[in-house]
Amino acid sequence: MTSTSNSTRSSSPLSNGLPTTLSRNEALSLATVTAACVAVLVNVFREPEPSPLIASLALSGLAFVAAFALIRWLGPTFLRAGIKGADLSKRVRRELPECMGGVCAVVYLLAVIVFIPFPFYKDIVAATSGGGNKDVVLPVEHVQRGRFLHRFPHSKLASYLSAIISLQSIALLGIGDDLFDIRWRHKFFIPAFAAIPLLVVYFVDFGVTSVVIPIQLQPYLGELLDLGALYYVYMAAVAIFSPNSINILAGINGIEVAQSIVIALLLSLNDCLYLLTPYPHPATDSHLFSLYFLLPFLGVSLALLYHNWYPARVFVGDTYCYFAGMVFVVVSILGHFSKTLVLLLVPQIFNFLYSTPQLFGLVPCPRHRLPRFNARTNLLEPSVTQWTPDHQPKAPIAWVLRLLGRLRLLRVTLDDEDRFVETSNFTLLNLWLVWRGPLREDRLALEITVLQAALGLFGLFVRHRLALLVFKADNWSLGFNV
Amino acid sequence: MTSTSNSTRSSSPLSNGLPTTLSRNEALSLATVTAACVAVLVNVFREPEPSPLIASLALSGLAFVAAFALIRWLGPTFLRAGIKGADLSKRVRRELPECMGGVCAVVYLLAVIVFIPFPFYKDIVAATSGGGNKDVVLPVEHVQRGRFLHRFPHSKLASYLSAIISLQSIALLGIGDDLFDIRWRHKFFIPAFAAIPLLVVYFVDFGVTSVVIPIQLQPYLGELLDLGALYYVYMAAVAIFSPNSINILAGINGIEVAQSIVIALLLSLNDCLYLLTPYPHPATDSHLFSLYFLLPFLGVSLALLYHNWYPARVFVGDTYCYFAGMVFVVVSILGHFSKTLVLLLVPQIFNFLYSTPQLFGLVPCPRHRLPRFNARTNLLEPSVTQWTPDHQPKAPIAWVLRLLGRLRLLRVTLDDEDRFVETSNFTLLNLWLVWRGPLREDRLALEITVLQAALGLFGLFVRHRLALLVFKADNWSLGFNV
Numbered sequence: 001m002t003s004t005s006n007s008t009r010s011s012s013p014l015s016n017g018l019p020t021t022l023s024r025n026e027a028l029s030l031a032t033v034t035a036a037c038v039a040v041l042v043n044v045f046r047e048p049e050p051s052p053l054i055a056s057l058a059l060s061g062l063a064f065v066a067a068f069a070l071i072r073w074l075g076p077t078f079l080r081a082g083i084k085g086a087d088l089s090k091r092v093r094r095e096l097p098e099c100m101g102g103v104c105a106v107v108y109l110l111a112v113i114v115f116i117p118f119p120f121y122k123d124i125v126a127a128t129s130g131g132g133n134k135d136v137v138l139p140v141e142h143v144q145r146g147r148f149l150h151r152f153p154h155s156k157l158a159s160y161l162s163a164i165i166s167l168q169s170i171a172l173l174g175i176g177d178d179l180f181d182i183r184w185r186h187k188f189f190i191p192a193f194a195a196i197p198l199l200v201v202y203f204v205d206f207g208v209t210s211v212v213i214p215i216q217l218q219p220y221l222g223e224l225l226d227l228g229a230l231y232y233v234y235m236a237a238v239a240i241f242s243p244n245s246i247n248i249l250a251g252i253n254g255i256e257v258a259q260s261i262v263i264a265l266l267l268s269l270n271d272c273l274y275l276l277t278p279y280p281h282p283a284t285d286s287h288l289f290s291l292y293f294l295l296p297f298l299g300v301s302l303a304l305l306y307h308n309w310y311p312a313r314v315f316v317g318d319t320y321c322y323f324a325g326m327v328f329v330v331v332s333i334l335g336h337f338s339k340t341l342v343l344l345l346v347p348q349i350f351n352f353l354y355s356t357p358q359l360f361g362l363v364p365c366p367r368h369r370l371p372r373f374n375a376r377t378n379l380l381e382p383s384v385t386q387w388t389p390d391h392q393p394k395a396p397i398a399w400v401l402r403l404l405g406r407l408r409l410l411r412v413t414l415d416d417e418d419r420f421v422e423t424s425n426f427t428l429l430n431l432w433l434v435w436r437g438p439l440r441e442d443r444l445a446l447e448i449t450v451l452q453a454a455l456g457l458f459g460l461f462v463r464h465r466l467a468l469l470v471f472k473a474d475n476w477s478l479g480f481n482v
Numbered sequence: 483m484t485s486t487s488n489s490t491r492s493s494s495p496l497s498n499g500l501p502t503t504l505s506r507n508e509a510l511s512l513a514t515v516t517a518a519c520v521a522v523l524v525n526v527f528r529e530p531e532p533s534p535l536i537a538s539l540a541l542s543g544l545a546f547v548a549a550f551a552l553i554r555w556l557g558p559t560f561l562r563a564g565i566k567g568a569d570l571s572k573r574v575r576r577e578l579p580e581c582m583g584g585v586c587a588v589v590y591l592l593a594v595i596v597f598i599p600f601p602f603y604k605d606i607v608a609a610t611s612g613g614g615n616k617d618v619v620l621p622v623e624h625v626q627r628g629r630f631l632h633r634f635p636h637s638k639l640a641s642y643l644s645a646i647i648s649l650q651s652i653a654l655l656g657i658g659d660d661l662f663d664i665r666w667r668h669k670f671f672i673p674a675f676a677a678i679p680l681l682v683v684y685f686v687d688f689g690v691t692s693v694v695i696p697i698q699l700q701p702y703l704g705e706l707l708d709l710g711a712l713y714y715v716y717m718a719a720v721a722i723f724s725p726n727s728i729n730i731l732a733g734i735n736g737i738e739v740a741q742s743i744v745i746a747l748l749l750s751l752n753d754c755l756y757l758l759t760p761y762p763h764p765a766t767d768s769h770l771f772s773l774y775f776l777l778p779f780l781g782v783s784l785a786l787l788y789h790n791w792y793p794a795r796v797f798v799g800d801t802y803c804y805f806a807g808m809v810f811v812v813v814s815i816l817g818h819f820s821k822t823l824v825l826l827l828v829p830q831i832f833n834f835l836y837s838t839p840q841l842f843g844l845v846p847c848p849r850h851r852l853p854r855f856n857a858r859t860n861l862l863e864p865s866v867t868q869w870t871p872d873h874q875p876k877a878p879i880a881w882v883l884r885l886l887g888r889l890r891l892l893r894v895t896l897d898d899e900d901r902f903v904e905t906s907n908f909t910l911l912n913l914w915l916v917w918r919g920p921l922r923e924d925r926l927a928l929e930i931t932v933l934q935a936a937l938g939l940f941g942l943f944v945r946h947r948l949a950l951l952v953f954k955a956d957n958w959s960l961g962f963n964v
Contacts, residue, residue: 077662078662081661081662081663082564083661106654106655106658109651109654110675110678113647113651113678113679113682114678114682116679116682116683116686117682117685117686120686157640157683157686157687158639158640158643161640161643161644161647161683162643164647164679165595165643165646165647165650168647168650168651168654169591169595169650171654172588172591172650172653172654172657173588175654175657176588179563179565179661180559180560180562180563181563193592196592196595196596197595197598197646200595200596200598200599201598201639201643203599204598204599204602204639205639
């Protein structure tokens, strides 16, 4: 409908006291980063063999700047549109803009779309009939069919585009989830829909469904096993699990973004290992591809972390969690290292398995399971599920709850007659608080982030050092994707 | 954040009296269409040479069913989330769900993504080493690089995917516009952002920037002229104009969807002309490509029209207008018939040019310019801009307004002292009401739709019959894109 908006952007602080403009220092820093990145980009253009990786770094810097400024500026717009939530773990409950992950997703998508010409630039020049000279007049039949295209890596372009489509899909569906507050049972399958473009293009474009068999099993199964349709089921499972697992390790300021940044950094570290090998290594292209998607993600995520870290001034929304998880899915499936991704998601996998009693309704699941804020101490404590004398868990569940309590995997409070009064909620954050005692919100987020990093580094070590025990060769040293 | 929604879907009619479930007849009809489409799809799978066009028709039918049901079911969810608007041109002003074009866009995108394997299916079978036999074990080096890919039309796949990315981008940005009510000056450029993926992939993938020169100019410019960067400016201009032009010919029930359906039907008719020629015609593939995008669009649009036609039960939102315009841009740019699209947008072009005095601020532009509803007669009358004796148009503008009034291109009301009292607003809908007198809302929408169809058919006739006067050959008969 034709409508001219009469809204005006407020430049004064919000009623909740949050800034809506960049401070002088912030503006100067962002301008400096912008200038540096633009200078790098211009230099990349000038070089005879432009490096896509350097262009990607510069675009990621620009994505950081854009996300940082937009998150600050759009706060009042989001609040006005009613896209907001209250921070439950603070003495003063302020309404904060929600779903800022959507802003990051849009900036990120623009960055990876604008980046498209860089990795393919060299091939364009080689593919043009005049060796890059655009003044050469093409005969009519070439205009009809386009330029000589045989040397152009369309296969990789299609992979790259399918990754963008999957990421856009998850952004669209994630925003829908944030707006409509979809039920848990339904939202669990949102990533499955977003994975369809990835799997469809994998099917028509790549279609490799064989996996390498561990040495010990090769006498029985052969060196390679074609999983066929099962391989698509496996990829769909990874695609559903990764975004959801990040979405359920959530609930305190900064934790969603911090864990995603750690995973992205570890995946980038893994990618860099492959870049150090001599170039025509078969896995190099896959890992460059992965970096092209991870670097801009790190750019927008760092900008978001600045605003979302304790005390948060914005919320990230389900959109961010889904989006982050799907970035990892996209790079690991198209780069053929989805098992490496699984190694980096160990805390998320533990959190999911640990959560199952409540997710599947064996133990009552309250609306929110985030740690309980104690306003007197300003610390977080484990949140609990209440049990009344009339409403006690059934015998087998009671037995398991007591066992978990004895193993210190759950805080169980019993009354004088050995009846359940309360049990801590089944999330990693609550368990950590059971172990470490009450913690301030930022301390808890930091400790979980360090845990994520330590387990991830150990996982990468295992993957590269111990893989030789079960596979003939680690693909890092010898060039085969395990 | 972890959150389990406790909202329940209401199955009773809304407080505004609108149904939220399918009637028995509707459910039966939709089930029949679904069964027929699924049967067709299964048959397509069984055939030795499956026809993508028939698969596209069946998927479009399924898209119609899904959009129809979802628009009905999601009404209460949209109202609860505050995505709603009041219908100004009714005696009883009801709040209706807004932005239902977003639902159509998501269904449409899923349909065109699921469709991907069909046009490429034949090539997959041919490209697999075993001639389609998936049990053939591939040697290790083929697993590394994928299957033999030389016969696979990756070039077309990349075009198809870039089209999807552009359409997803416009859906994302359109939803943002509907949520945040972006200012007119800013929203005008939303389609430009969404066109970036299309232009970038055109650049790396296709890169044809030459146009055929009319015979009369060939002595001066040659047979072909390479516009180079200018060609991208031209494409960007079309991409900005088409979505915006549909967005400003709006404001009464059904007009946005009806005009889009007419344009899509005329583009499909034009495509079908090319399918009647013997197959290895160079333009056939482009026009099949166009049909693959237009048929599902017709599917979701017809479902939306049912709910949006007078008296509307849902609104379409800016999302739909942008999305429709971008579908036309995508098929016409990638199919190389953007000039044909311009011929079909004549009413939109007229509406835009006619609107410029108000869009550019020469004449005051009220918040809404939709026709004025007369509650006494239940008819629409031209809406007006008011002038006071103190606030009169400047001399040159007054001269133009008087001239337009004399040409019957504007309704001008003067007082006894020849001062302006009111002038009708500068939109095609108001002008039509100036000419045809007060009309009921559905009558006005119908007449404008018929006008659109008549002008479009005439445009296609001109394009195919008269093109021979200025070009050596019409590409319909001789095979060259004009």
